[in-house]
Amino acid sequence: MPERIVASTCKECSVRCGSLIHVDGDTVTRIRGNPDHPGSRGAFCIKGVHGPVVAREHPDRPLHPMRRIGARGEGKWERINWESAFTEIAERLGEVKGTHGPCAIAGAVSNHFVSRGLAMTQLLRSIGSPNYMINQDLCQGGRYTAAMLTGVGAQPGNEIERTRCILVVGKSPSDSSVVQWMHIKAAKQRGVKLIVIDPRRTQIARMADLWLQLKPGTDAALALGMINVMFAESLIDEAFVAQWCIGTERLRERASRYPLATVAAITGVDADRIAAAARLFATETPGCMVLGHGVDAQANGVGTVMAFHALLALTGNIEREGSNRFAKPMPGFKDYYSILNDTHFRMPADREAQIIGAAQFPFWSGPQSWSKSAHNPSLIHAIRTSEPYPVRALYVSGVNIVCTYPDIGSTIDALKRLDLLVVATDHVTPTAELADYLLPKTTLLEEEDVSGDPGGPCLAVVQRAVTPRGEARTDVEIAVGLRDALRARGLLDFELLPWNSHRELIDFQLASTGIDFDTLCKTGFTPIAFGYREYLQKGFKTPSGKIELSSERLEASGFDAMPAYRAPEYTRNDAEFDLVLLTGIRSMTFHHSRFRNHRWARNVQSAPELRIHPETAAGYGLRKGDWVWLETPSRAGRVLLELWLTEDMPHDVVATGMGWWYPEMSGADHGALTFNIDAALSYGPPWDPISGSPEARNSACRIVRADPAEIETLGGDFVKEPMRAS
Numbered sequence: 001m002p003e004r005i006v007a008s009t010c011k012e013c014s015v016r017c018g019s020l021i022h023v024d025g026d027t028v029t030r031i032r033g034n035p036d037h038p039g040s041r042g043a044f045c046i047k048g049v050h051g052p053v054v055a056r057e058h059p060d061r062p063l064h065p066m067r068r069i070g071a072r073g074e075g076k077w078e079r080i081n082w083e084s085a086f087t088e089i090a091e092r093l094g095e096v097k098g099t100h101g102p103c104a105i106a107g108a109v110s111n112h113f114v115s116r117g118l119a120m121t122q123l124l125r126s127i128g129s130p131n132y133m134i135n136q137d138l139c140q141g142g143r144y145t146a147a148m149l150t151g152v153g154a155q156p157g158n159e160i161e162r163t164r165c166i167l168v169v170g171k172s173p174s175d176s177s178v179v180q181w182m183h184i185k186a187a188k189q190r191g192v193k194l195i196v197i198d199p200r201r202t203q204i205a206r207m208a209d210l211w212l213q214l215k216p217g218t219d220a221a222l223a224l225g226m227i228n229v230m231f232a233e234s235l236i237d238e239a240f241v242a243q244w245c246i247g248t249e250r251l252r253e254r255a256s257r258y259p260l261a262t263v264a265a266i267t268g269v270d271a272d273r274i275a276a277a278a279r280l281f282a283t284e285t286p287g288c289m290v291l292g293h294g295v296d297a298q299a300n301g302v303g304t305v306m307a308f309h310a311l312l313a314l315t316g317n318i319e320r321e322g323s324n325r326f327a328k329p330m331p332g333f334k335d336y337y338s339i340l341n342d343t344h345f346r347m348p349a350d351r352e353a354q355i356i357g358a359a360q361f362p363f364w365s366g367p368q369s370w371s372k373s374a375h376n377p378s379l380i381h382a383i384r385t386s387e388p389y390p391v392r393a394l395y396v397s398g399v400n401i402v403c404t405y406p407d408i409g410s411t412i413d414a415l416k417r418l419d420l421l422v423v424a425t426d427h428v429t430p431t432a433e434l435a436d437y438l439l440p441k442t443t444l445l446e447e448e449d450v451s452g453d454p455g456g457p458c459l460a461v462v463q464r465a466v467t468p469r470g471e472a473r474t475d476v477e478i479a480v481g482l483r484d485a486l487r488a489r490g491l492l493d494f495e496l497l498p499w500n501s502h503r504e505l506i507d508f509q510l511a512s513t514g515i516d517f518d519t520l521c522k523t524g525f526t527p528i529a530f531g532y533r534e535y536l537q538k539g540f541k542t543p544s545g546k547i548e549l550s551s552e553r554l555e556a557s558g559f560d561a562m563p564a565y566r567a568p569e570y571t572r573n574d575a576e577f578d579l580v581l582l583t584g585i586r587s588m589t590f591h592h593s594r595f596r597n598h599r600w601a602r603n604v605q606s607a608p609e610l611r612i613h614p615e616t617a618a619g620y621g622l623r624k625g626d627w628v629w630l631e632t633p634s635r636a637g638r639v640l641l642e643l644w645l646t647e648d649m650p651h652d653v654v655a656t657g658m659g660w661w662y663p664e665m666s667g668a669d670h671g672a673l674t675f676n677i678d679a680a681l682s683y684g685p686p687w688d689p690i691s692g693s694p695e696a697r698n699s700a701c702r703i704v705r706a707d708p709a710e711i712e713t714l715g716g717d718f719v720k721e722p723m724r725a726s
């Protein structure tokens with residue numbers, strides 16, 4: 001058979017580049033970027049080139065359903081067929097439901113914007129449980145929740161090509177998004193002004209006209225300080241604000257509490273630079289904002305983003321050419337999040353209100369929230385203590401919660417206490433190691449999908465390029481199999497998962513668009529026509545129809561209606577913990593905990609790093625390549641990291657990545673308890689009052705030199721020696 005080229009979309013990370021997959025028979029020979037894709041325009045990265053093929057072909061990949069036979073985590077499994085797996089899981093779920101009620105069955109999935117998210121929520125809702133965990137409390141949840149409250153549905157810099165000024169906050173596109181990095185570099189060459197707010201000197205900070213090197217977690221004060229300058233110097237777009245914003249006077253008063261001297265003291269940034277940034281962003285219009293992960297997973301994330309949304313609104317940089325353009329959905333297309341929110345696919349509100357977290361975080365959990373998912377730390381607490389009620393069974397799909405939730409020890413403890421743990425995955429992660437049933441998942445090259453890409457904007461497809469290996473199934477197929485087994489036993493309270501295959505779901509999503517899947521597959525995407533200033537017809541998606549600079553909804557629920565600075569916890573810590581730790585610095589090679597079992601990735605980086613200023617390291621008598629134990633005041637655990645010396649770090653701040661484990665290390669955690677930064681962090685309070693997010697990205701810490709002999713006893717030179725296989 002001649003080589004075929006399949007136009008698809010890479011989903012190895014959230015950037016979603018258009019891809020061209022070269023296929024010979026049933027073998028993928030090459031993957032590259034699609035130059036015609038309107039969002040990514042050919043941009044691609046090492047993960048997209050190697051990740052899908054190695055994940056598919058990996059010799060350790062589970063290819064059949066497995067039942068645990070040894071003790072939990074002992075790694076002893078026996079192969080069973082799908083029918084037995086569905087039957088046994090349904091019966092055990094029935095026992096949990098019969099004893100403790102439907103809410104005792106919970107789920108964990110990565111997010112709302114992937115098919116597995118919908119498959120999971122609709123299966124659980126059919127059982128009658130609202131309790132599922134998503135990653136977004138650690139990811140973009142602060143941004144989405146703030147967008148729901150303010151009405152500013154700011155998209156991540158999709159008008160960069162037409163802008164005159166870019167404000168980048170807590171985002172390092174050279175590490176996390178090849179597409180955005182490409183667009184920003186091109187814009188800079190065009191002479192666009194660039195302002196960067198980041199404690200680290202990132203590649204984009206090096207390129208900036210103005211780099212504000214603030215202290216971690218102080219962004220809200222900085223934004224309010226800039227707002228104060230704009231009001232004081234009449235730099236506001238008066239016409240837009242008068243017609244389209246409410247709460248302006250209250251915000252003016254709030255911002256007046258943040259004079260430059262105060263803000264400079266809080267943030268560590270010179271008053272002159274703060275004022276210069278405010279003036280530049282207000283006058284060099286149209287301007288756009290790129291908000292990154294640096295402002296999420298903070299105990300003040302939602303308020304911080306609300307303050308930056310106010311900066312956009314006050315400068316009129318909303319839905320204009322070259323400013324922040326809102327997402328433009330394909331007319332008639334049903335994306336995963338809209339289905340999740342559609343009343344046809346939801347349980348009655350009183351059932352949704354029983355979700356763990358709704359009482360404390362009504363804008364995160366429960367019927368009126370953005371997320372409609374549980375408050376993760378509270379759900380993990382419920383598994384461990386049965387407070388506020390027992391949670392005894394967990395279905396995990398598309399997330400490696402042992403390696404990516406803070407406080408690994410507590411996550412492992414919770415998973416071990418469950419009556420039933422089912423994990424669907426394409427490789428045996430430390431989470432999967434603790435499962436009672438392991439269900440083999442297809443990989444990217446073996447599945448199909450359709451979703452909206454706000455960057456293009458376009459509707460983009462994932463095509464099944466090759467047949468699934470072994471007995472691997474898609475998430476929708478697995479959910480459908482479980483649904484049928486549950487239904488046969490009278491265990492469904494509702495019928496909220498109406499599709500019988502993923503293709504049926506896709507046809508349902510496309511039904512009102514006038515486009516069919518096969519036509520879309522010819523090019524891999526179809527552009528979405530869009531205009532600007534849609535609010536002129538539709539208003540903004542808030543109760544008032546305007547941008548809410550002060551939120552009546554928040555106030556009515558007893559929260560502060562406006563952004564405010566709340567000092568991060570590290571500012572209150574004792575002198576023993578003398579450094580501030582940033583976590584989650586992305587590496588082009590890894591996607592969170594993924595690819596640790598891929599040789600191409602481990603050849604690039606084989607050990608978790610701690611980035612530290614050379615003078616700080618010297619103060620400890622430490623040198624490049626030394627290993628240290630790092631501990632935080634939570635004393636959740638201590639982890640081993642290898643020093644990278646770099647003058648890009650401030651003297652009192654250190655930084656690391658995330659997600660480490662060593663597939664070749666023995667033990668169910670595969671080294672996660674020793675090498676993964678989340679083992680040293682707490683998932684407990686302080687929590688963001690609105691989203692419930694922990695301070696997983698900024699924390700106090702201390703380091704001490706690790707004895708090389710001690711590292712030796714942990715497993716010799718596994719961290720240096722690339723692992724076996726693939």
Ligand SMILES: Nc1nc2c(c(=O)[nH]1)N[C@H]1C(S)=C(S)[C@@H](COP(=O)(O)OP(=O)(O)OC[C@H]3O[C@@H](n4cnc5c(=O)[nH]c(N)nc54)[C@H](O)[C@@H]3O)O[C@H]1N2
Nearest residue numbers: 170171172176197200216217292293294587588590591592
């Ligand atoms: N290669 C690769 N790409 C990825 C991913 C991956 O795992 N690997 N993950 C994807 C996902 S899910 C996400 S969420 C994104 C995340 O990607 P980004 O949004 O770019 O976030 P990070 O790179 O985590 O951090 C961005 C910057 O925030 C800074 N920062 C830390 N604390 C603060 C603070 O308090 N204030 C400010 N202003 N800045 C701060 C850090 O120094 C860092 O430079 O990346 C996506 N892209």
Ligand SMILES: Nc1nc2c(c(=O)[nH]1)N[C@H]1C(S)=C(S)[C@@H](COP(=O)(O)OP(=O)(O)OC[C@H]3O[C@@H](n4cnc5c(=O)[nH]c(N)nc54)[C@H](O)[C@@H]3O)O[C@H]1N2
Nearest residue numbers: 110135138139397398399400404424426583584592593594
């Ligand atoms: N301390 C700290 N913790 C963090 C962060 C941080 O910056 N600092 N970042 C946070 C962020 S932004 C995020 S997004 C999370 C990421 O957290 P995770 O989503 O847990 O990250 P991944 O390692 O990408 O795990 C995805 C898992 O899903 C499986 N998988 C992939 N695709 C599919 C599929 O189609 N179906 C199924 N069933 N399984 C699939 C893979 O095998 C893999 O095990 O981590 C968060 N944790």
Ligand code: SF4
Nearest residue numbers: 010013016017045048
């Ligand atoms: S940035 Fe890399 S991994 Fe992410 S979608 Fe693009 S090619 Fe795939």
Ligand SMILES: [Mo]
Nearest residue numbers: 135138139140
């Ligand atoms: Mo994320």
